[in-house]
Amino acid sequence: MSTRKPLLPDSARRTAAWCGVLLLVAGVAAVAVWLSVALKTAVTPVLLALLGTALLGPVHRWLTAHGVNRSLAAGLTCAVLVAVVGGAGYIVVTALVDTGAQIVASLKDAAQWVIDHFDIAGVANVDDLADNARGLVGKFGASAAGGLLTGISLIGSLVTTAILSLLLTFFFLRDSDRAPHLAHSIAPRGTGDLVEAMGRRAFEAVEGFMRGTTFIALIDALCITVGLLILRVPGAVGLGALVFVGAYIPYLGAFISGAVAVLVALADRGFVIALWVLGVVVAVQVLEGHVLQPAIQSRTVQMHPATIMVALTAGASVAGLLGMLLAVPLCAAVFGVIGELRKGDGLLPERS
Numbered sequence: 001m002s003t004r005k006p007l008l009p010d011s012a013r014r015t016a017a018w019c020g021v022l023l024l025v026a027g028v029a030a031v032a033v034w035l036s037v038a039l040k041t042a043v044t045p046v047l048l049a050l051l052g053t054a055l056l057g058p059v060h061r062w063l064t065a066h067g068v069n070r071s072l073a074a075g076l077t078c079a080v081l082v083a084v085v086g087g088a089g090y091i092v093v094t095a096l097v098d099t100g101a102q103i104v105a106s107l108k109d110a111a112q113w114v115i116d117h118f119d120i121a122g123v124a125n126v127d128d129l130a131d132n133a134r135g136l137v138g139k140f141g142a143s144a145a146g147g148l149l150t151g152i153s154l155i156g157s158l159v160t161t162a163i164l165s166l167l168l169t170f171f172f173l174r175d176s177d178r179a180p181h182l183a184h185s186i187a188p189r190g191t192g193d194l195v196e197a198m199g200r201r202a203f204e205a206v207e208g209f210m211r212g213t214t215f216i217a218l219i220d221a222l223c224i225t226v227g228l229l230i231l232r233v234p235g236a237v238g239l240g241a242l243v244f245v246g247a248y249i250p251y252l253g254a255f256i257s258g259a260v261a262v263l264v265a266l267a268d269r270g271f272v273i274a275l276w277v278l279g280v281v282v283a284v285q286v287l288e289g290h291v292l293q294p295a296i297q298s299r300t301v302q303m304h305p306a307t308i309m310v311a312l313t314a315g316a317s318v319a320g321l322l323g324m325l326l327a328v329p330l331c332a333a334v335f336g337v338i339g340e341l342r343k344g345d346g347l348l349p350e351r352s
Helices: 010-038 040-065 072-119 126-139 141-146 146-174 175-184 190-230 236-245 252-269 269-298 305-344
Strands: none
Touching: 010 040, 010 305, 040 072, 040 146, 040 175, 040 190, 040 305, 072 146, 072 236, 146 175, 146 269, 175 190, 190 236, 190 252, 190 269, 190 305, 236 252
8 A cells, every 4th residue: 555645845844844833933922012012001010020030039049048037038128129229310310410401512512513614504503403492392382281191190100110010029039939839830731840940041041131231230330430530520420320220221221321421521521531431431331242241141141232132122112111121131031941942852953
């Protein structure tokens, strides 16, 4: 009896099978993103709390290892988080408010310098542009005032999200020892170990990213603050705090914080000092990219810069600034899960 010949060769069937898997994964990911956007009021505090737990986990474990009650250790850790974040935010806002007028004046002087020295024809005077801008502000002032209630609502939403994130961080830290039991209880029968391993690897990837990024951000902020103090740039401490906060958004955060530092130096200290500040910022970024990141994050999930840029773009398109903040840690978690699948059960094909 003759065996029926397959309609497609083995290579085509394997390709079709992998295409089906990719389509299924893409569909699940699309539904997950859609649900996250639709339920962002609930999802955002959870994700922020997970980042806070990953960052503060070592502190909580150190306290519990020295005999501190788990609830008390979680409360102390959250108190430290509030103090650090609140202090950094106050320093950044105060510094930017104090130097905001200087930055605007320096931009105006720089624009006028370009017009005068390059003899650009057909360009209005910078004072006229400023008057037009003030006219536009006055024209739409009523509209902005009408949106006061919307602004108050936004502030209330941000405060609520912050409080809920802090409370969830407390509970996640306190009950972190119950996570393995939870993984086994919700996993399908026979897959508890795999689900636990995947969850552990994903959290370790996020924890490593947050810990490494925080350490690198601290070094960057200290180096740039010292450089700004030596160059006698006003608001050096606040600019250093801005560098620290911006480091959690790779590449773009460093560019924005560095640009603000250069503008402040240009406004108060002149063109030559601004060039020196630019040199300090570039030197610190070179130190970070070629020394700090390879040395500090060598044991965590490594992602290509192109992958990070794509993740940042996708995060910004989905959830704006918050999406940019969450995109890279989520990618680190996904890469950690993929690494666990490849290592543990051979569910993914090895590269030849």
